[in-house]
Amino acid sequence: EAGVAQSPRYKIIEKRQSVAFWCNPISGHATLYWYQQILGQGPKLLIQFQNNGVVDDSQLPKDRFSAERLKGVDSTLKIQPAKLEDSAVYLCASSFARQEYGYTFGSGTRLTVV
Amino acid sequence: GENVEQHPSTLSVQEGDSAVIKCTYSDSASNYFPWYKQELGKGPQLIIDIRSNVGEKKDQRIAVTLNKTAKHFSLHITETQPEDSAVYFCAASSSSGSARQLTFGSGTQLTVLP
Numbered sequence: 001e002a003g004v005a006q007s008p009r010y011k012i013i014e015k016r017q018s019v020a021f022w023c024n025p026i027s028g029h030a031t032l033y034w035y036q037q038i039l040g041q042g043p044k045l046l047i048q049f050q051n052n053g054v055v056d057d058s059q060l061p062k063d064r065f066s067a068e069r070l071k072g073v074d075s076t077l078k079i080q081p082a083k084l085e086d087s088a089v090y091l092c093a094s095s096f097a098r099q100e101y102g103y104t105f106g107s108g109t110r111l112t113v114v
Numbered sequence: 115g116e117n118v119e120q121h122p123s124t125l126s127v128q129e130g131d132s133a134v135i136k137c138t139y140s141d142s143a144s145n146y147f148p149w150y151k152q153e154l155g156k157g158p159q160l161i162i163d164i165r166s167n168v169g170e171k172k173d174q175r176i177a178v179t180l181n182k183t184a185k186h187f188s189l190h191i192t193e194t195q196p197e198d199s200a201v202y203f204c205a206a207s208s209s210s211g212s213a214r215q216l217t218f219g220s221g222t223q224l225t226v227l228p
Contacts, residue, residue: 004157033215040220040221041220041221042118042120042203042205042218042219042220042221043158043203043216043218044218045215045216045217048215056215091157091158093157102148102160102163103148103160103216104160105150105157105158105159106157107155107156107157108156108157
């Protein structure tokens with residue numbers, strides 16, 4: 001089966017600019033996650049979707065981050081305005097069901113804010 | 115919330131030797147413990163997992179042990195090979211009827227020396 005697709009692979013922007021990341025999960029996977037991975041650290045959950053509804057966004061910095069999942073398939077994560085500390089890899093993962101144990105991760109988008 | 119601590123942060127072993135990575139978790143409700151391998155420029159890939167009703171699981175050269183009383187679990191890699199060199203993450207998942215999420219450790223950079 002095809003994996004989780006993410007784009008772009010790399011992005012360099014100046015602080016205060018905006019940026020968007022795209023994720024296409026594995027077909028049929030109802031649950032979608034966005035994680036932030038700062039260099040040298042483990043992934044940290046930002047937001048979790050079940051179909052097109054938000055299950056948990058308690059760790060999403062809502063003053064600058066937003067995410068949506070239209071029609072319960074693709075998802076977009078946006079940052080506006082970006083800060084230097086947002087430099088990280090943004091990982092998208094999906095799983096078949098809400099209580100499903102297995103996550104599949106995409107390759108991520110590496111964001112550098114200068 | 116859940117907190118996962120992982121040690122060591124770096125580990126170097128000679129090819130053919132064994133490697134052990136240890137993690138502790140804080141939430142006694144956590145019931146699923148996966149291990150991920152992350153190679154440079156790629157997303158984390160699930161290599162083995164264990165559920166709370168099992169004490170040990172093995173898959174070829176990889177094994178995981180879980181001590182629920184002490185709230186710690188470990189990854190054991192035997193007969194290490196250069197291709198085992200990567201960053202390894204442990205994670206813990208709690209599920210209480212609401213959103214199930216993985217909390218990751220900070221990672222271990224494993225280097226297998228030829």
